[in-house]
Amino acid sequence: MRTARWSGSLTDILNYTGLPDETPDENGLGGRGEDPPGQQDERQAVRVCHIISSFRPLIGGAERATEDLVCELRRLGADVVVLTRHHRGLPRHEHIRGVPVHRLGLDLPKPLGPLTFIVHALAWLAVRGRRYPLVHVQNIDAPLLAGMLAKALLGRSLVVTIHGEKNIVLKKKTTAGRWRVAWMTQLGDVFVALTGPCRRQYEAQGISPNRIVSIPNGIDVGRFRPATTAQKAALRNRMGYEADVPIAMYAGRLVALKRLDLLIDSWAALPHADSGHLLIVGDGAEKEKLQALADARGLADRVHFVGATDDVLPYYQMADVFVLPSLYEGLSVALLQAMACGLCVVVAGSPGNLAVVQDGVNGLVFPVDKPELLQERLARALEDAAMRKRLGQAARQKVEDTCSIEAVAKSHLAMYQELLV
Missing domain, CATH: 3.40.50.2000 (Glycogen Phosphorylase B;)
Incomplete structure (x- = not known):
């Protein structure tokens, strides 16, 4: 019995899996990662793709920090796009506070759901996201694997932020986790340390200090302020x-x-x-x-x-x-x-x-x-x-x-x- 093989191109995969194409999505917004018409600036010097497991309206600390960061980066003139996992009931593609967000993969239990996200994110970067030379991953789960593959296979620069002072220690409790951490230390170009303990967490893995930059999470102090x-x-x-x-x-x-x-x-x-x-x-x-x-x-x-x-x-x-x-x-x-x-x-x-x-x-x-x-x-x-x-x-x-x-x-x-x- 012969095994059926997929003979299509990466573009076919993108279209088959519901990834953004050249046509507007249900919100009338382009699907390739650009800003809405009239807001795009081809002179932007920095183009960066942020990858995170979940994003608004699914909110936790890392999601809040990433949302505020990408929105402020956009305000400062950067060309930013967010890739995140698809969850049932949410639109595949939309703009959140002006930032294009693409929800990729299939809403399936682990490990299939994260695996489809990794494959689709890599395909998006290879075909639709060629103009983003830099990938910034948030945390040590599926986004990190997608980012490391983008570095190894597509030559993208890789920035890693791990939210949590013990996330690396916890991940290394399994054999697969130890391999992931070892691969991360080799492929990451820059590691963002939110705190001193986060920096020491990186250094304990043998990451040299010149590859670590200390930047905390940011808060909109104009919005979050005391009430009278x-x-x-x-x-x-x-x-x-x-x-x-x-x-x-x-x-x-x-x-x-x-x-x-x-x-x-x-x-x-x-x-x-x-x-x-x-x-x-x-x-x-x-x-x-x-x-x-x-x-x-x-x-x-x-x-x-x-x-x-x-x-x-x-x-x-x-x-x-x-x-x-x-x-x-x-x-x-x-x-x-x-x-x-x-x-x-x-x-x-x-x-x-x-x-x-x-x-x-x-x-x-x-x-x-x-x-x-x-x-x-x-x-x-x-x-x-x-x-x-x-x-x-x-x-x-x-x-x-x-x-x-x-x-x-x-x-x-x-x-x-x-x-x-």
Whole structure:
């Protein structure tokens, strides 16, 4: 019995799999990665393709950071395109805040879904994306494999950003992961370190310091800013919260490593647990378990599961305290947003958090291995309004000085330009 073989060209593959072609998509936008008519500038010096597993409306810290970065790069004149995995119900091709986004591959379980994404991304770069000489991959999963193949087979320059201080260590627990990391260290041209621990993570793999550049995640400090007293009161009134009660919040994924069970237990032990509010903004696998825990602690009317939202800003602006009890972090975008909004932040002392938060200076820190101290730090933050104000102002200043999205994007542009010379 003879095995059937595909005899078509790469263009046939692109058309067969639903990848962008020369015709407009359902939104009336061209599918090749250009800006809409009238916004394209052929003189743009930097052309870069960002590859990430998921993108808006599927939002996490890496997705938020990448979206803000590519949009600011575009504003500064770069020609940017995003390749991401296709998920059922989302358009194949669209522009998000002016940046072309192509969702590639098939929405299938692992390993088939990621594999089809890698193949389709490589095909897109070979045929439709020839004008992008530089590929910037976000994280160590399928995007990294696609980027490494683009480097090895298509000769593209490769920039790697790994979000998470332990992602390489975790990946190396498997044989396949060890091979991937070894290949990455050989093929990557530049590695972006979000924090000091991220830099040390690269160096531990034998990556030379001259291939590592330190650039943090960036925040739009013009948008994420403290509310006035009147604005804060109006937000609380609109959302049904009292103006004079303490409100703490968490924003992010509801997964085990975030230790939200610790946060709920700590909240239950506070003297004002029956008068204040704890807002948990986000969604994830632990949601039902956490809701059951809050009910068991008698906090059903005090711990509020807001769910996922496209606009977390109002929650930052009406809260008093932001809490991040994670076991480990890279450089949390949610933390930076909260700091930019002038909140008093209470965080676990993981290296990623310590990159921006100094205990008693611009936030409160409890040791990762002493979770019982979270309750004490929370109580201090909620009971001392003067301290909250002082720490919140210092937190805002820290983000303005080191993590503004404009400065971060300009640092990326300079790195891209040096790499392409």
